[in-house]
Every structure is written in structure tokens, then in C-alpha cells.
Amino acid sequence: MISRRTRSRRAVGQNAAQPAAAAPRAAHSIRSRIDAAIRRRAHLLADFDCTACRVVNGAADDLPGLIIERFGPVLIAQLHAERLAMSESEARDACAYAADALRASSVYRKWYPPHRGTITPQQRAAMSAAEPWIGVAAAPNVTIVENGVRLVARPYDGLLAGVFLDQRDNRRRVAQRAAGRRVLNLFSYTCSFSAVAAVGGAAATTSVDVSRKALAWGRENFAANGLELTAHSFLGDDARDFVRRAGRRERRYDLVIVDPPTFARAAGAGRVWMLQRDLPHLLADVLAVCERGALVLLSANQRTLEPRWLERALRAAGAGRRVEAVERPELPADFAGDDDLSRSIWARID
Ligand SMILES: C[S@@+](CC[C@H](N)C(=O)[O-])C[C@H]1O[C@@H](n2cnc3c(N)ncnc32)[C@H](O)[C@@H]1O
Known part of the structure; x- marks a missing residue:
């Protein structure tokens, strides 16, 4: 069970104004939080009857504003702008690290600004492009298995993946x-x-x-x-x-x-x-x-x-x-x- 207590801890990446030497430490700390999030879901991630789950749940995993979901071989990262407590390049590093740990082939990025109406045309186009943020392009349809049922997810069909x-x-x-x-x-x-x-x-x-x-x-x-x-x-x-x-x-x-x-x-x-x-x-x-x-x-x-x-x-x-x-x-x-x-x-x- 993920502790609600973690939400009140200092947000990651708040050290942006600190000296450059702090950057590797921040990356290390973010990666260790990704490791912890993956460990908490070890049972789900090992379940062959369930190939999709939320891997990182923002503040609940001490990574405010960052959501990572697994859809079979693909990860989808949601960046919630108003809560994201790290830079975009730190978020990218975190996602690449998670992809490596989970042996995912690609990561697709979704932008969640405070108001959906403010998603830019460039962001909208990127969310519908086969080209991933990290890794190699996935097929347009990725079939996941959940409790023995197959469901079709689409990693680059706009903001939502269908499940x-x-x-x-x-x-x-x-x-x-x-x-x-x-x-x-x-x-x-x-x-x-x-x-x-x-x-x-x-x-x-x-x-x-x-x-x-x-x-x-x-x-x-x-x-x-x-x-x-x-x-x-x-x-x-x-x-x-x-x-x-x-x-x-x-x-x-x-x-x-x-x-x-x-x-x-x-x-x-x-x-x-x-x-x-x-x-x-x-x-x-x-x-x-x-x-x-x-x-x-x-x-x-x-x-x-x-x-x-x-x-x-x-x-x-x-x-x-x-x-x-x-x-x-x-x-x-x-x-x-x-x-x-x-x-x-x-x-x-x-
Ligand atoms: C939150 S999603 C529903 C999620 C769905 N129950 C599931 O589990 O995947 C909202 C859906 O409502 C549809 N929708 C919005 N307004 C509607 C309306 N007045 N009547 C029927 N569908 C509507 C949208 O097209 C969208 O597909």
C-alpha cells in the first residue's frame, strides 16, 4: 500500500536554484524513488494475467506531477505541469530509467496542463505521432491483458490511451x-x-x-x-x-x-x-x-x-x-x- 504520508515530503527537484553539483544527487534521488515505486508494485508487474498497471503515481510515490503507466511493452508518462516538481529533462531521465528497469521498448509522453484547453498544437501533434519520447516506435495498437481479458490500447492516439x-x-x-x-x-x-x-x-x-x-x-x-x-x-x-x-x-x-x-x-x-x-x-x-x-x-x-x-x-x-x-x-x-x-x-x- 502506498503511504499518503509521502505526499507531504519535500517535492523532488526543488533544488533547481542550488549549485550544479546538486544535479547528479537529484537524479540519484529521483531514480531511487522510481525503484521504490516499482518495488511496491512487484506483484502486479510479475502477473502474466495483467500486463497494464500504474507504475508511478505522482505524489503518492514522492514524485509529484509524474505519472507512469505500463501498457504491455510501452510506458506512457503523464507530465502534470502544475504539480511537476522536477525539470522536463529530469522527468525524461526518470522515464528512461523506469523503461530500462521494466524492459519497456518505448515511452510516450502526455502533457496535462492545468486546463486542457491550453495544450499547444505542437503538444497535440506530438501526442498523435508514432515517434516516442524514448525508445523505438510502438505499433499503433497495443493489446494488453487484464484478468485474462484483452483490451486494445493506443499509445499515440492523443491524450488518452483507451483504457x-x-x-x-x-x-x-x-x-x-x-x-x-x-x-x-x-x-x-x-x-x-x-x-x-x-x-x-x-x-x-x-x-x-x-x-x-x-x-x-x-x-x-x-x-x-x-x-x-x-x-x-x-x-x-x-x-x-x-x-x-x-x-x-x-x-x-x-x-x-x-x-x-x-x-x-x-x-x-x-x-x-x-x-x-x-x-x-x-x-x-x-x-x-x-x-x-x-x-x-x-x-x-x-x-x-x-x-x-x-x-x-x-x-x-x-x-x-x-x-x-x-x-x-x-x-x-x-x-x-x-x-x-x-x-x-x-x-x-x-
Ligand atoms: C470518462 S470517459 C468514460 C470511461 C469509460 N466508462 C471507461 O471505463 O473506459 C467519458 C466518455 O463519455 C463520453 N460522453 C461525453 N458526454 C456524453 C454524453 N452526453 N452522452 C454519451 N457519452 C458522452 C465521451 O465521448 C467519453 O467517451
Whole structure:
């Protein structure tokens, strides 16, 4: 378990104003923190059934602003500008050191400025280029294995790689709970929850996202696991419109995943999604399409969200339905101490 105590320690790289002789010492200290982060995850890194995990978790590993994730042979480094407590060349050295230790073939760099709108066109282009920051170019699609399921990651398809690793344990829970159920996956992105549900024996899955590109990627995740698509649909729609229509048509689901963004613009439709404004209404419509005994996984990673807000929103949407909290999962151990804490709750609807 990563200690929260480490967050309050002196940030690495704060000695920029010190004499040049301090530089090798700083590099040594950063490398020793990378070693410690890798040691803490030794069990995960040795697991053949799980080829992706977070290797360095910023301040929780005493490396503020630096996140390194492993996707099979590739590392993806996130540089969070407002928290990064080392120079970019120190960050590069740290990543090269981690790549060497993990025998990774390449490292791709992602820039996270305080506001996404301030990513420069050059940074955007670099995040979509095959040329890595370190090492040799990877294939555009890198298939990772997670609890025996194959998922397609793309190391240079922009800011995101297609698989949110903090949801690994929830994907395992979905796979374990999906057998025979009709699964609805709202804000499905690359449909990884749907793919694991299908592998787990779901009777049918419906993935809904405004991004058709993400849904096409979702089909690739099904193909990667040799899944027939007959019982599985991929719908380019606003989640709010889809669920309202499904209610009118008296559709029913036995497992519903609701994992929305904090804020999003629905391309073309001129509408925005705002979690705290829109989720309560959406949940009322979601509960209306839940079969008696249905399971709901509700998740969000808005930093400012009060821990029980999701659960209260779900209960408030109940309107006569019994909402019983089944599980309030912790983040996977490789994410412990993350400020962007993703919060989730599993509930049973009667
Ligand atoms: C946080 S990601 C979802 C992550 C996903 N559940 C997973 O585990 O990979 C947010 C997704 O919501 C989609 N989205 C944003 N606004 C939407 C809306 N109003 N209706 C449907 N999808 C939306 C985006 O296109 C994006 O793919």
C-alpha cells in the first residue's frame, strides 16, 4: 500500500536554484524513488494475467506531477505541469530509467496542463505521432491483458490511451457479475466494461457514447476477445436521450454502468454534460429502466466530489425503488493516494 504520508515530503527537484553539483544527487534521488515505486508494485508487474498497471503515481510515490503507466511493452508518462516538481529533462531521465528497469521498448509522453484547453498544437501533434519520447516506435495498437481479458490500447492516439487503468478492479467485478444479465454501459468510451461483461457471459450488452470513434474502438475490443457481436450493440447517442427513449420503450436492464465525465461537450449537438447538474436527472431515468434486482455501477472521478455524493444522488433518484449499496470499492493498490480519486459505488435496485 502506498503511504499518503509521502505526499507531504519535500517535492523532488526543488533544488533547481542550488549549485550544479546538486544535479547528479537529484537524479540519484529521483531514480531511487522510481525503484521504490516499482518495488511496491512487484506483484502486479510479475502477473502474466495483467500486463497494464500504474507504475508511478505522482505524489503518492514522492514524485509529484509524474505519472507512469505500463501498457504491455510501452510506458506512457503523464507530465502534470502544475504539480511537476522536477525539470522536463529530469522527468525524461526518470522515464528512461523506469523503461530500462521494466524492459519497456518505448515511452510516450502526455502533457496535462492545468486546463486542457491550453495544450499547444505542437503538444497535440506530438501526442498523435508514432515517434516516442524514448525508445523505438510502438505499433499503433497495443493489446494488453487484464484478468485474462484483452483490451486494445493506443499509445499515440492523443491524450488518452483507451483504457482507464483505475477501473481495473471494477472491470473484474463487472465480469464476475455479468453472467446472464442484459448490460447497459453509458458513457462507454472504448467499451471496455462491455467487453469484460461479454467475456463474463452477459446475455447482451448495449454501449452508448457520443463518440463514434470510441465505439469503433470498442468493437475492436470485442474482436480482440473473439466475441461475436450478435447480442452486442454500439450506439452513438447522448446517454440522456438514449435512457429516456429506452424508458418510453419499456426496455429493461439487469446491470447498468454509469461512468460519466465531469464535463463534456457532445460533439455536434451543441449540448454540454455537467456531472453535478446532469447526473441526478440521468439517474432517475436509469432507475426507470432497471429490472428488479438489477445492479448499478456508478463511478466518477471529479476531484471536488464529496465521497458520498454519488451514493446520495443514486438514493435520491430512487422514487419508490429500494436502492441498497452493495459495495463501495477502493481504488486498485497501484492508484492508492491519488488526488484525482475515482469514486464508485455498486448498488442493487429492487
Ligand atoms: C470518462 S470517459 C468514460 C470511461 C469509460 N466508462 C471507461 O471505463 O473506459 C467519458 C466518455 O463519455 C463520453 N460522453 C461525453 N458526454 C456524453 C454524453 N452526453 N452522452 C454519451 N457519452 C458522452 C465521451 O465521448 C467519453 O467517451
